[in-house]
Amino acid sequence: MADDPYAALGVSRTATEAELKKAYRKIAKADHPDLTDDKAAHDRFKAASAAYDLLKDPDQRARFDRGEIDAQGQERAQRRYYRDFSEAQGNPYRGEANYGDFSDVFADLFGDGGAAGGRGGFGQGWQSGGRGGARSFDMRGQDHRYTLEVDFLTAARGGTTRITLPDGNVLDVTIPAGTRDGQTIRLRGKGGAGMGNGAAGDALLSVTVADDPDWRRDGDDVVTTLPISLDEAVLGAKVEADTLDGPVMLTVPAGASSGRKLRLRGRGLKGADGRRGDHYVELRVAMPPVVDDELAEFIRGWRAKNAYDPRADRERGGR
Incomplete structure (x- = not known):
């Protein structure tokens, strides 16, 4: 994704949530891989998907605007120096050339796993290079974020959809049946590759x-509109109606008006x-396509x- 997710969507930094969604859908309709074979279009869609996924979450957007995370949603590395650590208030090794315990430094840099080895060690993630030399460490791969658009009935009924990841x-x-707009589906191990023996991230x-x-x-209810003829509205009838489970026969009561809802x-x-x-x-x-003389009379x-x-x-109610 581009370093500037706002630029990837073609919006300003003050864009509203509705403007973000409108911009993303405009790009998706033009550049989705299912609609074109143009590689540049695929790249634009990929960048726009990642950008929208980041910015539509208010908390993530605020953190990006503050510079706490990058355009991929990853924590920005905090620049820390051993001198700052060694001169910190209360550090027992402050001002001395004693390097006996680096566990806190590596915990700060690499997370708790970096300090797991205890005093004097580099933790379980480090691989020994012989004679005490550390040559590598294990790190889990990054999670990759994408936006997936599905049609209403697939989301409602459940089903499968085929996607192509950036790696091909x-x-x-x-x-899942009942999937909502904004819901996240996790594909384990389909994200970035890990380092050393670290597991791959998720998509x-x-x-x-x-x-x-x-x-x-x-909410969890659905609403559809069913056209009925003039005679069906007057006399009542049994008509076929589509549901998520397939067609059913629905009883239309005599004297039914437009706007009446059957549950x-x-x-x-x-x-x-x-x-x-x-x-x-x-x-x-629905009126007949032609009102003939007999009906009019x-x-x-x-x-x-x-x-x-x-x-x-x-x-009367308006007076």
Whole structure:
């Protein structure tokens, strides 16, 4: 990723969360590897994905802005010198040429593993080069962060999607049912290579769920719109409706109006507790493509005897 994640997304440092998401999606739609074979486009998409993954997290963004982490989300090395350590207040070896215990120094530089060897040792991570010489150490590889966009139904139902990592490896990633926008999927051992005998890091996939014109999410509930004909709305009917589990026959009550919602219990999304939400089917009365003379004449006769004002309650409520 570029050293400046804001530049990778083409936004300013004051960009809002919505502006970050809009910029990322614009790049994804133009440069995603599934849409083009252009290597430069792939590089732009890779940089934008890593940048968005870093900046969309408010805490990570703030730490990057303060210079605490770099553009890859890794801690910036703190420059420390042995002289600072040796002259620190309370150091028993301050001002003396006694180098008997470096454990705190290596713990500071390499983490607790650097001090694991105890007094006078370089820790378990160091490999002896014979005659007391240290020649290498083991370090776990870095975690690599990416953004993965999946379609709504794959996120809702669960499934697999194929991705290509920057090193060229192709993986089939399992998407759990009920995956949410912003959820992270961890691929163990698919990150940066370790040093020495250190294990490889992980690949962290931050999921972006694409919008779907036919499905809406409301927590663990889903909402769809079902067109019904004029006669079905008046007389009632049994019609087929799509659900996450496949089509079902739905009973439309007689006299149904547009906007009425029918509830299908337990057919929504799988929640964190394993239980599923509900599916709400919103009815929309669709007029016939052509209103012929017979229908028009019938309605005129019906209106003469049964006219009503559907806006009456709204007008009274507005006074």
